[in-house]
Each structure stands twice: as structure tokens, then as C-alpha cells.
Amino acid sequence: AQSVAQPEDQVNVAEGNPLTVKCTYSVSGNPYLFWYVQYPNRGLQFLLKYITGDNLVKGSYGFEAEFNKSQTSFHLKKPSALVSDSALYFCAVRDNYGGSQGNLIFGKGTKLSVKP
Amino acid sequence: NAGVMQNPRHLVRRRGQEARLRCSPMKGHSHVYWYRQLPEEGLKFMVYLQKENIIDESGMPKERFSAEFPKEGPSILRIQQVVRGDSAAYFCASSPGRQPGNTIYFGEGSWLTVV
Numbered sequence: 001a002q003s004v005a006q007p008e009d010q011v012n013v014a015e016g017n018p019l020t021v022k023c024t025y026s027v028s029g030n031p032y033l034f035w036y037v038q039y040p041n042r043g044l045q046f047l048l049k050y051i052t053g054d055n056l057v058k059g060s061y062g063f064e065a066e067f068n069k070s071q072t073s074f075h076l077k078k079p080s081a082l083v084s085d086s087a088l089y090f091c092a093v094r095d096n097y098g099g100s101q102g103n104l105i106f107g108k109g110t111k112l113s114v115k116p
Numbered sequence: 117n118a119g120v121m122q123n124p125r126h127l128v129r130r131r132g133q134e135a136r137l138r139c140s141p142m143k144g145h146s147h148v149y150w151y152r153q154l155p156e157e158g159l160k161f162m163v164y165l166q167k168e169n170i171i172d173e174s175g176m177p178k179e180r181f182s183a184e185f186p187k188e189g190p191s192i193l194r195i196q197q198v199v200r201g202d203s204a205a206y207f208c209a210s211s212p213g214r215q216p217g218n219t220i221y222f223g224e225g226s227w228l229t230v231v
Contacts, residue, residue: 032216043120043207044159044222051217090158094216102214103149103172108158 002027004093006107013081013114021076021110023091032094033074034104035065039087050074061085081114088112118143120223121190122208128229135195135202137226141210147171148191149220150183153205162206165191171214198230 003026013019025031032051036044048059055067065076076089088111092104121140129135141148150162161175165185176183180198185191195202209222 030216034219036222041225041227043122043224044209046219046221049217049219094220096216102147102211102216102218103161103164104159104209104220105161106159 002093002095002105004091004105004107006089006091006110008110009108010111010113013112015083015114015116016080019078019081019085019112019114021089021091021112023074023076023107024072025074025091025093026072027093027096029096031067031072031074032096033065033067034092034094035059035063035074035076036090036092037061037087038090038109044090047076081112083114083116086112086114120145120208120210120221122206122223122226124226125224126227126229128231129198130231131199132197135198135228137193137195137206137208137228139191139193139208139210139223141191141208142221145210145212145221147211147213148185149209149211150191150193151207151209153207153225155204159207162193195228198228200230203228203230 005024034049035047038044048057050067058064088109090109091107095103148165151159163183164172180196182194205225207225209220211218211220
């Protein structure tokens with residue numbers, strides 16, 4: 001069965017410093033991986049996705065993610081964090097097995113806190 | 117370019133009443149998903165629908181919950197005889213199809229409070 005793990009409940013970063021939010025996955029077949037961000041009392045906003053091709057994927061708001069097949073990881077990164085990046089980040093994998101094809105399976109989320 | 121539209125944004129129901137949550141997918145999208153987010157928790161899949169067809173309802177509670185996506189009109193998530201434990205944010209999402217590379221876009225959510 002497909003699954004996603006976000007090992008950190010919270011990540012604290014100083015403004016201007018690089019940030020990394022970790023995600024590992026387990027899939028049968030090719031992985032289709034996504035990152036979403038959720039601000040308080042809002043819906044999920046799509047940041048980026050990996051389908052195939054280059055391992056470094058660029059997305060919205062200066063975020064990027066690196067797909068690493070050998071480590072089954074898809075970490076979210078940003079070179080210089082902003083206070084406004086503080087939010088809840090979700091990694092997800094597209095279920096491509098059996099009757100649930102198409103559904104997203106989410107990690108538990110990582111709360112990012114960027115301090116000035 | 118309207119995104120996924122959900123209403124109501126906030127809904128208060130007394131225990132035992134019914135809650136109806138509506139979702140209009142993005143233009144051109146024929147696939148709709150419903151997720152539930154409990155306080156301080158991640159998103160849990162509930163149901164996946166295509167027009168007039170339930171594709172996967174493995175995440176739906178066996179009782180009191182139902183969903184539909186008719187040929188015309190929005191998708192409806194219906195919760196009968198609500199209980200306090202149903203208090204949560206319910207998110208609808210849509211995609212153009214079942215291709216795994218398609219992006220799934222989310223609405224702003226409907227916050228249900230059961231008093």
C-alpha cells in the first residue's frame with residue numbers, strides 16, 4: 001500500500017535561512033508525489049509535484065523539492081525562508097493501486113515556523 | 117478562473133440535525149474528492165466520485181454519511197444525525213481525470229461545528 005511519512009511535526013527556521021521539510025514515501029510502482037501548503041483556516045494550496053524527469057522540481061513561491069529514488073525521499077526546500085512561509089506543509093502520494101486510483105494519500109503534515 | 121468552490125464555509129448544527137456540504141469542481145474537472153481534517157490532524161480521504169458514479173468510498177463511515185455527484189449541479193456530502201465527533205473541516209478537491217500525474221486542487225473547506 002502507498003504511504004507517506006513526514007518525520008518532523010515542526011520545523012523552526014530563522015528568516016533568511018534555508019529550510020527543508022522532509023518527506024519519505026513507500027509506493028508500489030512509479031511514485032507521483034505532491035507538496036501542498038495550508039495556511040490557518042484555509043484550504044490546501046498546490047506547491048509542486050514530481051511525475052517523471054528531473055529530480056529537482058521547482059514550484060510556487062520559490063519552493064523546490066528533490067526526488068531521491070534510492071532514499072525514497074521527496075524533501076521540500078527553499079533557499080531563503082520568509083516569515084510568510086510559516087504554515088502547515090503536507091506531502092502526498094497519488095494512489096495508483098487498485099480501486100483507489102487517483103486518490104491522494106497524505107502525510108501527517110509538518111508545521112513550519114519562520115522567525116524574524 | 118474560479119477554483120474549487122465550497123459552501124457553506126462555516127456551518128453550525130445541533131446534535132441530531134443534518135449537514136449538507138456542497139462542492140463545485142474547477143471548470144473542466146469531472147472528478148471530485150472529499151477529505152476530512154480533524155483538529156490538529158492531517159487529511160483523511162473519505163470518498164472519490166465521478167459524475168453520477170462513486171469510484172471509491174472506502175474512507176466513508178458506514179453510517180450517516182453519504183455523497184453524490186449528480187450529472188447536473190454540485191457534489192454533495194451529506195451527514196445525517198450529526199454528533200459532536202463530526203466537527204471538522206471538510207475539504208473538497210477536484211481533478212480533470214484519473215491520470216496519476218494530474219494535479220488535484222482543493223477548495224477552501226467547510227468548517228462544521230456540532231453543538
